[in-house]
Amino acid sequence: MVIVMTPDATQEDVDAIVSLVGTAGGSAFVSRGVSRTIIGLVGDVAQFSTLNLSGMSGVADVIRVSTPYKLVSRENHPERSTVWVGGVPIGPGTVTLIAGPCAVETPQQTLEAAKMAKAAGATLLRGGAFKPRTSPYAFQGLGEDGLRILADVREETGLPVVTEVVDAHDVPLVASYADMLQVGTRNAQNFALLQAVGAAGKPVLLKRGMSSTIEEWLMAAEYIAQRGNLDIVLCERGIRTFETATRNTLDVSAVPVAQRLSHLPVVIDPSHSGGQRDLVLPLSRAAIAVGADGIIVDVHPQPDQALCDGPQALVNDDLSELARIMREFPPLLGRKAAEPAPRSEAGPVAAV
Amino acid sequence: MVIVMTPDATQEDVDAIVSLVGTAGGSAFVSRGVSRTIIGLVGDVAQFSTLNLSGMSGVADVIRVSTPYKLVSRENHPERSTVWVGGVPIGPGTVTLIAGPCAVETPQQTLEAAKMAKAAGATLLRGGAFKPRTSPYAFQGLGEDGLRILADVREETGLPVVTEVVDAHDVPLVASYADMLQVGTRNAQNFALLQAVGAAGKPVLLKRGMSSTIEEWLMAAEYIAQRGNLDIVLCERGIRTFETATRNTLDVSAVPVAQRLSHLPVVIDPSHSGGQRDLVLPLSRAAIAVGADGIIVDVHPQPDQALCDGPQALVNDDLSELARIMREFPPLLGRKAAEPAPRSEAGPVAAV
Amino acid sequence: MVIVMTPDATQEDVDAIVSLVGTAGGSAFVSRGVSRTIIGLVGDVAQFSTLNLSGMSGVADVIRVSTPYKLVSRENHPERSTVWVGGVPIGPGTVTLIAGPCAVETPQQTLEAAKMAKAAGATLLRGGAFKPRTSPYAFQGLGEDGLRILADVREETGLPVVTEVVDAHDVPLVASYADMLQVGTRNAQNFALLQAVGAAGKPVLLKRGMSSTIEEWLMAAEYIAQRGNLDIVLCERGIRTFETATRNTLDVSAVPVAQRLSHLPVVIDPSHSGGQRDLVLPLSRAAIAVGADGIIVDVHPQPDQALCDGPQALVNDDLSELARIMREFPPLLGRKAAEPAPRSEAGPVAAV
Amino acid sequence: MVIVMTPDATQEDVDAIVSLVGTAGGSAFVSRGVSRTIIGLVGDVAQFSTLNLSGMSGVADVIRVSTPYKLVSRENHPERSTVWVGGVPIGPGTVTLIAGPCAVETPQQTLEAAKMAKAAGATLLRGGAFKPRTSPYAFQGLGEDGLRILADVREETGLPVVTEVVDAHDVPLVASYADMLQVGTRNAQNFALLQAVGAAGKPVLLKRGMSSTIEEWLMAAEYIAQRGNLDIVLCERGIRTFETATRNTLDVSAVPVAQRLSHLPVVIDPSHSGGQRDLVLPLSRAAIAVGADGIIVDVHPQPDQALCDGPQALVNDDLSELARIMREFPPLLGRKAAEPAPRSEAGPVAAV
Structure with a gap:
């Protein structure tokens, strides 16, 4: 999961996210760009979903990078089924x-x-x-x-x-x-x-x-x-x-x-x-x-x-x-x- | 309901429709154009719907001209409801x-x-x-x-x-x-x-x-x-x-x-x-x-x-x-x- | 810009991207998740666009996080114009x-x-x-x-x-x-x-x-x-x-x-x-x-x-x-x- | 072309259309239904298009029944081209x-x-x-x-x-x-x-x-x-x-x-x-x-x-x-x- 901050997000906004993710048992990696800061999350995505990250101050977008389905996914079952x-x-x-x-x-x-x-x-x-x-x-x-x-x-x-x-x-x-x-x-x-x-x-x-x-x-x-x-x-x-x-x-x-x-x-x-x-x-x-x-x-x-x-x-x-x-x-x-x-x-x- | 015939529809095709509509208790009015014949149907539209008119020979299109809903229609209940x-x-x-x-x-x-x-x-x-x-x-x-x-x-x-x-x-x-x-x-x-x-x-x-x-x-x-x-x-x-x-x-x-x-x-x-x-x-x-x-x-x-x-x-x-x-x-x-x-x-x- | 790697991307795939981005004058920050690796890019996005990152081995998705328009953007011109x-x-x-x-x-x-x-x-x-x-x-x-x-x-x-x-x-x-x-x-x-x-x-x-x-x-x-x-x-x-x-x-x-x-x-x-x-x-x-x-x-x-x-x-x-x-x-x-x-x-x- | 009148269209509305179509060199066939009147037009459709029939009083809908393209139409050129x-x-x-x-x-x-x-x-x-x-x-x-x-x-x-x-x-x-x-x-x-x-x-x-x-x-x-x-x-x-x-x-x-x-x-x-x-x-x-x-x-x-x-x-x-x-x-x-x-x-x- 990747969090894209707004251009005017503060250091406090970033810190609040890093802290929240840590509380939920995950890790957050912060990359600062010229106009935007990006935070990559590592851990249990399903749990992050409950954190309402997109509602936090300074968050422009939350991008999911793994699939939301599990049992029917080919990632978890590479052979096609009959x-x-x-x-x-x-x-x-x-x-x-x-x-x-x-x-x-x-x-x-x-x-x-x-x-x-x-x-x-x-x-x-x-x-x-x-x-x-x-x-x-x-x-x-x-x-x-x-x-x-x-x-x-x-x-x-x-x-x-x-x-x-x-x-x-x-x-x-x-x-x-x-x-x-x-x-x-x-x-x-x-x-x-x-x-x-x-x-x-x-x-x-x-x-x-x-x-x-x-x-x-x-x-x-x-x-x-x-x-x-x-x-x-x-x-x-x-x-x-x-x-x-x-x-x-x-x-x-x-x-x-x-x-x-x-x-x-x-x-x-x-x-x-x-x-x-x-x-x-x-x-x-x-x-x-x-x-x-x-x-x-x-x-x-x-x-x-x-x-x-x-x-x-x-x-x-x-x-x-x-x-x-x-x-x-x-x-x-x-x-x-x-x-x-x-x-x-x-x-x-x-x-x- | 209006039936539009294909350009190559025959007189028999037209007659079959007129006859079928009549059997169902309706009336059919035939208008012959330069390249197409159009048949206007008058009667109980709900009944015509069961006739599969669009499946008949020579029919290009069946156009409904009254609404398919009745009880919620404003045609049947002109005053807006509270x-x-x-x-x-x-x-x-x-x-x-x-x-x-x-x-x-x-x-x-x-x-x-x-x-x-x-x-x-x-x-x-x-x-x-x-x-x-x-x-x-x-x-x-x-x-x-x-x-x-x-x-x-x-x-x-x-x-x-x-x-x-x-x-x-x-x-x-x-x-x-x-x-x-x-x-x-x-x-x-x-x-x-x-x-x-x-x-x-x-x-x-x-x-x-x-x-x-x-x-x-x-x-x-x-x-x-x-x-x-x-x-x-x-x-x-x-x-x-x-x-x-x-x-x-x-x-x-x-x-x-x-x-x-x-x-x-x-x-x-x-x-x-x-x-x-x-x-x-x-x-x-x-x-x-x-x-x-x-x-x-x-x-x-x-x-x-x-x-x-x-x-x-x-x-x-x-x-x-x-x-x-x-x-x-x-x-x-x-x-x-x-x-x-x-x-x-x-x-x-x-x-x- | 964020690059999401496929689950089976190799270390070589990741290294190749980091190296290419560096050559183009940018920086790449790598975050390794449980099933995916994410690379955040910092630098001149317009230049990254010419790198064909999405065509590189191991890349699942390239996500743009800044707007592709500049002159008409409110980021660069916060006051609304008349x-x-x-x-x-x-x-x-x-x-x-x-x-x-x-x-x-x-x-x-x-x-x-x-x-x-x-x-x-x-x-x-x-x-x-x-x-x-x-x-x-x-x-x-x-x-x-x-x-x-x-x-x-x-x-x-x-x-x-x-x-x-x-x-x-x-x-x-x-x-x-x-x-x-x-x-x-x-x-x-x-x-x-x-x-x-x-x-x-x-x-x-x-x-x-x-x-x-x-x-x-x-x-x-x-x-x-x-x-x-x-x-x-x-x-x-x-x-x-x-x-x-x-x-x-x-x-x-x-x-x-x-x-x-x-x-x-x-x-x-x-x-x-x-x-x-x-x-x-x-x-x-x-x-x-x-x-x-x-x-x-x-x-x-x-x-x-x-x-x-x-x-x-x-x-x-x-x-x-x-x-x-x-x-x-x-x-x-x-x-x-x-x-x-x-x-x-x-x-x-x-x-x- | 077929004109569908509104439920409350008057006889004058219908007459006005029949007359206008006649003036344009066409013929109009009127079919009266239980709640709606339908008028089928026969003649030069391109000319009817200039009449603004849909703007006339009492008109609910104007339905075109022939194709608006001619030269590329298969009606006018039945053999497929190479x-x-x-x-x-x-x-x-x-x-x-x-x-x-x-x-x-x-x-x-x-x-x-x-x-x-x-x-x-x-x-x-x-x-x-x-x-x-x-x-x-x-x-x-x-x-x-x-x-x-x-x-x-x-x-x-x-x-x-x-x-x-x-x-x-x-x-x-x-x-x-x-x-x-x-x-x-x-x-x-x-x-x-x-x-x-x-x-x-x-x-x-x-x-x-x-x-x-x-x-x-x-x-x-x-x-x-x-x-x-x-x-x-x-x-x-x-x-x-x-x-x-x-x-x-x-x-x-x-x-x-x-x-x-x-x-x-x-x-x-x-x-x-x-x-x-x-x-x-x-x-x-x-x-x-x-x-x-x-x-x-x-x-x-x-x-x-x-x-x-x-x-x-x-x-x-x-x-x-x-x-x-x-x-x-x-x-x-x-x-x-x-x-x-x-x-x-x-x-x-x-x-x-």
Whole structure:
């Protein structure tokens, strides 16, 4: 931690800081410049944070030089992690395709979408039973009925299920059906929910908040990790910017940056970021090419009748192209499409 | 609702839309331009929303021309509303000062801060017992102990209490102590929480999400209103932009815009937007001058020992200037500082 | 300047930096933390900038702790400056109203607008003869004919003229007519233009770029100052954000922040930021209340026939309210509406 | 164009618009909804723009439904264009690698960088002789000396030269040396410069403004096209957002969106968007994968001594990986790395 003093800070101001830091068990090194004095602190940064250094007399700025997250940091865990979901890996070496309908509407629609997903190479099924919607007048999902449909479709297709939970109260219910819990962009700083999924014993897909910095996203992951759950997959899904031609601006650079800062796998959602069907395949290619550990895409058997986000769902004609992308692009990055692993291989790693 | 067709849309595409709209009980008026055809829809817009018009063949764009919110809209309620909190009005004609510590830390700190607030002209006390923090390692608030302290300070000072609730599960608990429930910026789209406070029978202070558009903010209010609670005060607290010189960018224009679109009162938080003490008084003046119905500011007896947001808390020297601002600026806008009303006056209006 | 090393930086990396800084005539102080080493540099920061320190082995981050601007910095010039334009002051102690039509269209329209401006209390006339327009098909201004009209109207009303220049090549021409040169938001980083107006010997109104940080805005001012012209007035006119309800988001906080960092006067343009007539008066009040040294507003005798930005121009009914604002608000901040000064008073200060 | 009336608009308001539009040679179709009236206009949109419809009584909103750009629009030119630069194509079917030093510093540095570029598969050389810099104290480029160096290196390596021009006045000079003129992000709305390069008879590389919407970017291209030059290549280079972990946020979605709206080629600059060496190769892969017609990257023989943007320049070790990317990724999109064409093939197409 570095403290930058104002040009008119006095010797007393500097002394007060050195003394306070010493009291807190740290050391302070003072460098006097032509117009400014700088104080470098050595010791336990977390403890310094409680000292309110920025409120002290003569302090212009307090600059943090180590990361505020620990458990998800790559500094403390240099090897990149693989998260296993129902026997399917998400991590370095593979590219995982997660696909399915935005919302679960009927058993038939969900089953058809799952079959489409599988045909395109998906090894995990996505589908929402609880839908956070900007308007209270929009379709909010089928709730537990939707979870049952997902469980039935898993039974029939063998695809493990990724589904969203929007209320801390519902975590046990959703966790009893799902193989992976999704936390959506609007709940990226719903700390009660983050703590609840951290305690649920299931892998978590954590979407980036639409206005979260990468650091805040990792802090949200830290909330989950702190409750004992490190099976977290980060999902970039577009951020809010001034550009209105796309629903959000997909921040592909966030993938290599997050992978450098954290050991957690990072996937991309090309469907929600663009919000338009004809952007999904180009963005899927870009996602794999930039180094994402997976992609999560919307498919729907009849998008023009979808109750949620129909305009961005892939349809039949797109699926063979998605399958080709999943076949041809990962090898150029030394990866392969993720496949379910034999039980013995996945077992120990998946344990929470 | 207006549908804009693509340049290559066919007559069949147009006919399909006209027919579908007719089936839904609406009427469609077709205008053919040189390069584009436009279809104007008349009827129940909410119903049209379920038709997935944007997914139909030949459709380039679907433009909504009426507001998606109803209960909070000024179209449906032309008179601006006054919300009463423990007998104190927030609304047109007055400027209400809400002040207190960012976080409740001790009984003494809270009482001192409340006295500072009162000296500056505050008629409502703010203070957080549940604190949403970006870092899981930061102080998270005293919880119910903090609520008890707030209740005691209310008893001693007579100031009704505004305090945040961060989890839907805690709403009954917080509502049993508070006079007004605050929903914070990070929960602006936590729909479970919005619905819970909508059902709690207490006035709500709804902060704008740091990346919420004004429309999304009003939709969040609509979630609360839909559960039967129209005692909602909107609070602008700065939005996230590229500028890093301030913590957030205070969007003062949002006040007249939100007041034009909605009948709800709108207040400004000048403390959290700037994040710096020396910005609080200038932004407080701007807030009143732009037409806000109130301001909510942080005060603290010893900011350098505050556990949360000390650097932005006003201190003793600032309070007489805040008091002057509250005395001199509102009359220039034909308003006066809000005072608690005699019971008989406030009673009927406060009923939900 | 502070250098933060990576966790795996070696002693050789640190030594190389210390040695390089010494060669450049500076001193380096090394602080070793638990996981990071920090090096504080003392000496000529401008020279360090050429050392490419951030490219050296083991360097994680280079943090600048002094401002990159000098001539416009308040560190080097603690007293806030007053800029005189044709005898009218802009600076602390006063609030200057600059008003006029967005674009000069005809002699009559310009004269009428100038009379409206004067009636509202304006002491400087704004009006564009060269208009930068997003579309090449939009009205681009009357050019030198417009400048002649402005000069004639100045003759008739006594109001000094502020007008925009968009091309470095045109600076001498515009300067031969204008009392103050305006640099628009789209040219905030047109460095050739900034240097040209810096050499023109006339005061400059420098609008903030719509996506400029406050620091970049001050750097643009530094470009002007470097050519020998310190008669610069900064103008906040709204920044680009995700919010689309207003054309731009007026950043009122930028006024106290820029006044703290720089000695230059700061004014606000409430017309272009909101882009809507009914926002101009509320934002004018907020501008004065936050501490702006002046405001610049659009007026037009017949806004519905304006060739540029008609929807935001004030009309007759608004002017008496603007006059009232100019009368009543400045005194609450210890200021008064700016009046032309007798020659003897303005003369020496205005000299470049 | 569609006009949305306010809820309280009168019949007279509607009649006035219908009449005005008729006078301008257009037709107006009125659709009355439950709470709003909508008027669809048919005719010459450019002419309607001059009518100030949004300023008329009773008008809530004026919605443009056709694009404001014509010459660069794909509506008017459905086939995607190829731009030829010194015999090298940029367009569909190929991926063009443009590489070189950010700034020309010395003959030797430029020649070495050009050889590095060529080894990586580049067929065009980039290099700046005029550098727009945020700080007036930073290196501003060698000017004409730099252009001469570029011409010499072209002679020796056979690589046509792409170089930036920052002042309309310098366009003839720069055009006398360069094969392609670059307009930088800070000049994206420097209309005098856009018009000057439009008249210069050389292909133009038009960088997107750091806060330009895609529509504004295309309008900037329209300025160039309007002067008779359609040899324009659009370059996405990152936009300004709230995220500070990268210098800018690369908007890869802008590539398919701009290619859908415009017939012009679109390339990506992965160096300036990320601002960090270790992001350049991942973003280069993403650029090709999303469908960009080329990429433009910084290389430097000794980045730690670079006078400009050293930290983002690729070095020797990266070049073989870049060469591999250029070999292996384009075929997956049915493209190949662009090669210089025999004169006869390129000739007629390159003519302005």
